Amino acid sequence: MSRRVRLAIFGVGVAGLAALLVWGLAGLPDFGNYQGRYGRIVARSSVPQRKATDAVTVVTFDYRGFDTLGEEFILFISVIGVLALLRTHRDTEEGDDLEVEAIRRAPPPSESLALLGRVLAPLVLVLGIYIVAHGHLTPGGGFAGGVVLAAGLLVLYLTTGRIALRRIRPVETFEAVEAVGSFGFVLIGIGGLIAGAQFLHNFLPLGSSGLLTGGTIPLANVSVGLAVAGGVITVLSELLDQRLLRRAR
Amino acid sequence: MSFLPYAVAVWLFVVGLWGVVTSRNLIHLVICLTVVQASTYIVLLGIGYRTGAAAPIFADIPTGTPTVDPVVQALTLTDVVVEATVVALLLALAVQAERRFGTLDPKEFGALRG
Numbered sequence: 062m063s064r065r066v067r068l069a070i071f072g073v074g075v076a077g078l079a080a081l082l083v084w085g086l087a088g089l090p091d092f093g094n095y096q097g098r099y100g101r102i103v104a105r106s107s108v109p110q111r112k113a114t115d116a117v118t119v120v121t122f123d124y125r126g127f128d129t130l131g132e133e134f135i136l137f138i139s140v141i142g143v144l145a146l147l148r149t150h151r152d153t154e155e156g157d158d159l160e161v162e163a164i165r166r167a168p169p170p171s172e173s174l175a176l177l178g179r180v181l182a183p184l185v186l187v188l189g190i191y192i193v194a195h196g197h198l199t200p201g202g203g204f205a206g207g208v209v210l211a212a213g214l215l216v217l218y219l220t221t222g223r224i225a226l227r228r229i230r231p232v233e234t235f236e237a238v239e240a241v242g243s244f245g246f247v248l249i250g251i252g253g254l255i256a257g258a259q260f261l262h263n264f265l266p267l268g269s270s271g272l273l274t275g276g277t278i279p280l281a282n283v284s285v286g287l288a289v290a291g292g293v294i295t296v297l298s299e300l301l302d303q304r305l306l307r308r309a310r
Numbered sequence: 311m312s313f314l315p316y317a318v319a320v321w322l323f324v325v326g327l328w329g330v331v332t333s334r335n336l337i338h339l340v341i342c343l344t345v346v347q348a349s350t351y352i353v354l355l356g357i358g359y360r361t362g363a364a365a366p367i368f369a370d371i372p373t374g375t376p377t378v379d380p381v382v383q384a385l386t387l388t389d390v391v392v393e394a395t396v397v398a399l400l401l402a403l404a405v406q407a408e409r410r411f412g413t414l415d416p417k418e419f420g421a422l423r424g
Contacts, residue, residue, distance in 0.1 A: 068329075068331070068332070071331050072330075075320070075328065077318055078323075078327075079323075079324050082319075082320045082323060083316075083317070084318065085314075086316035086320065086353065087313065089316065089356075090357065091312045091355055092312040092313065092314070092315050092316070092356055092359060093312060093359055093360060093361035094312075094360065094361070095357060095358055095359060095360050095378075095379055097357075097358070097379055097381070097382075099379075099381050100366075100378075100379030100381045100382070101360060101379075103366075103380050103381060104366050104368075104373075104377045104379075104380055105373060105374060107368065107380075108365075108368050108373045109373065114366065114367060114368040114369040115366075115367050115368075115369070116366035116367070116377070116379045116380035117366055117367075117383045117384050117387070118313055118351075119380075119381055120381055121382035121384045121388075122389055125384060128388065129388070132388050132391055133390060135391070135395055136391060136394075136395050138395075139395035139396070139397075139398055139399050140398070141399075142399050142402070142404040145401060146399075146402040146403060146405070146406050147402050147405060147406075151320055176369070176395075196408055199365060199367060199369055200365070202338075204387060204390075204391055223364070234420055245354055293394075296398045298314050300398075300402065300404075300405065301400055303405050307409075310409075
C-alpha cells in the first residue's frame with residue numbers, strides 16, 4: 062500500500078473521529094458552568110475533615126488513595142520495563158567490556174560546568190523537598206516534588222557526565238529509593254488496617270494547623286516523592302547513558 | 311465561545327494523531343503521542359472549570375469559597391503520571407529499535423515491512 066493511499070484512509074478515519082469527538086464533547090457541561098457534586102463536596106470537606114488545605118492532594122492521597130497506589134505501581138512497573146529493555150548487556154562479559162570502553166571514551170567533564178552543577182543542585186533539591194513537604198497545604202505534592210528532586214540530581218548528572226555507567230553505581234541507590242517509596246505507600250495502607258479500619262484509612266492524628274496536619278497525607282507524599290524521584294532518575298540516567306554505550310559499540 | 315477549550319482538545323488530538331501517522335522518526339512519534347495525550351488534560355481541566363472560581367487550595371481562602379473542581383484535577387495528575395511512564399517505555403523501545411535496525415525511521419524497519 063502506498064504512502065498516499067494510507068494517508069487518504071487515515072484522513073477519512075480521522076475526520077470521522079474528529080466529528081465524533083466534537084459531537085461527544087458538545088454534550089459535556091458548558092465550559093465554566095460545571096455543577097458536579099463530588100468536587101464541591103471534596104472542596105468543602107478537605108479542610109474540616111482532613112485539616113489539609115490542598116483539596117487536590119486530599120483527593121489524590123486520601124479519598125482516592127487506592128487509585129494512587131495503583132498509579133505508583135504503574136510507575137514502578139514501567140521503570141522495571143525500561144531497565145529490562147536497556148540493560149540487556151549487563152552482567153555479561155561483553156557487556157562489562159562495553160561499559161569499560163564506554164567510560165574510557167566518555168568526554169572528560171568540564172570543571173566549570175561541574176562547579177556550576179554543585180552550586181545549582183542543592184538549590185533545586187531544597188525546592189523539591191519543600192514541594193513534597195508542603196504537598197497537603199499548597200500546590201505540589203509527591204509527584205511534582207519527586208520530579209523536581211530528580212531534576213536536582215540530574216543537574217549533577219548533566220554537569221559531570223554520567224550516572225548509570227560507574228564502577229560503583231549510585232543508580233542502584235536510586236532503585237532502592239524507588240522501591241522503598243513504593244512500599245512505603247503500602248505500609249501506610251496497612252497502617253489503616255492495624256488501626257482497625259480499612260486499607261489506606263487515614264489513621265494518624267490530623268493536627269490543627271501547620272506542616273504536621275492531614276494525618277497520613279504528608280507521609281504518603283513523602284513516600285510517593287521518593288518513589289517518583291528514584292524512578293525518574295533511574296530511567297533518565299539509563300536513557301541518557303545510551304549515547305555513551307552507542308559510541309562504544 | 312464556551313466550546314473553544316473542547317475544540318482545542320479535538321484539534322490537539324487530531325494533529326497529534328497526524329504526527330504519529332506521518333512520523334519518520336520514532337522519537338518524534340513519541341512526542342506526537344504526548345500531544346495526543348495533552349488533549350485529554352484539556353478536556354479534564356475544561357470540564358471542571360467554573361467561571362470566576364478560585365483554585366481548590368484553601369491555604370489563603372476560607373472553606374466554602376467557590377472553587378474549580380478538585381476531582382478532575384486529581385485525575386489529570388494521574389493522567390500526567392501515566393503519560394510519563396508510557397513515554398519512558400516507548401523511548402526505551404525506540405533505543406532498542408535503533409540498536410537492532412540502525413535507524414529510527416519506521417519505514418526502514420525490515421521486520422515490519424509489509
